[in-house]
Amino acid sequence: MKEKLARNINIYRKEKGLTQEELAQILGVSFQAVSKWENAQTMPDIALLPQLSRTLEVSIDKLLGYASQDRPITIYEEAYLTQDYYWGTEPNQACYQVLQRMPPTKPIKLLDIGCGEGKDAVFFARNGYEVTAFDVSDAGIEKTKRLADQIGVHVNVFKADILDYRLDQQFDVIFSSGVLHYIKPEFRQEIFDNYKQFTNPNGIHFLNVFVNKPFIAPPPEKEPNAYKWHSGELLAHYQDWFIQESSEIVFDCNSSGIPHKHAMTSLIAQKMTSLDH
Template identity: 65%
Template structure:
């Protein structure tokens, strides 16, 4: 997997409102060097990484696109350490929609964005998809691996932060259920452009995201790293794709032991095949 450090430097530099020239001055290098990092033409010297991370106020791991030594980013890390599966083992209803719309009659590469304890990722692998999955919770990753081993199916699972991880491999299917609220609003366009660029023509995205509604009280779980989405926001990021399904649902939830409701937008969108030019005499 190629390093995404250049894109990370660009992203965090812009979030800090620092120009390439200003960053170069602080590092005592040329702004051309910074430009080459951000365009992937070269990489920063390893001795510069601590100073670079300090200026951008992120860890070196985050600059590299991973979060191996990050403090807990999800409230479910401790829940996943329990022997039982917090979300159970039954696959999401969205999984069956993928199976119906895009059955693996040929090899299909699927990426599960934020796989949790791996129940959906393992379901896809059992049904013949070539599955890659990631999550930020160590306990969730370990349970995904154990579940895949128990069922006897291959799942390539690794740790990454959805805020930092960018695709450099093309997939046929991108799937995410109830994870996208961890993406900060100012990063969404950049992240989804990356996702769409690394999707095969004719491939699909099957995504859900929690949305806020004035008539639904906040969920009892306090998630300090969750960010609000509004109704239709997810759909607007796919205006040039073929919409297979877009829906807004309200459902009951008991995940915290306290009955409550959620509103969720659900999208199934297909990437259009490129249009071939028609030549006339």
């Protein structure tokens, strides 16, 4: 908890545009105290948490690393409440690339970031991967568990916000489809550094992200917590990895009942072992 609190104080302080000195002045503590909080050397006194929460405009639960319960982060929370699966139960085509490039001929630990209702996570589990998955939607988590139970497989699924959650265990495969636009631009470097750090040597990332194009109209879904990506931006985070595949496509979509188009960048990148010369 200390490390999560330290990271979150740092993140939300910067989001508010406050320096350590300014936050310390508001709270009536020394800037050294704030520095120690953010370096996980000490923790704030419990009596300071309400004022810290108000100052940073974030709930105490979220400061402590628990996913926010006070507002829907994704527009799909309500859509997932139905018995039917909004995205269906057929796996994303990218799942077959994972099977092809890193088949589970030995134990493979896979993380599905933003698993939605679980169709991809359950597909990986039924094919022999050790699957961990998270999503910010309560309804999505419950449907992931239900689908896994129906198929008879285990998925370690839990609720987390992509902005707050950081890895603390190693994975062989990190998979994410249609989720990375929820990462604010100022957090992307830190988050991808964390994902890369906790990937085993020769591990692979299978990722895609919607990119902004001036010749494509904005999607009809009004997502208040979505942030634009640009062509080449995802690739730039992997300059030190082996790029197995990088492509960009424009495709038709009817997810909202209104025909529209998306542009998407897809990336397959592998973490290679360094050679000392």
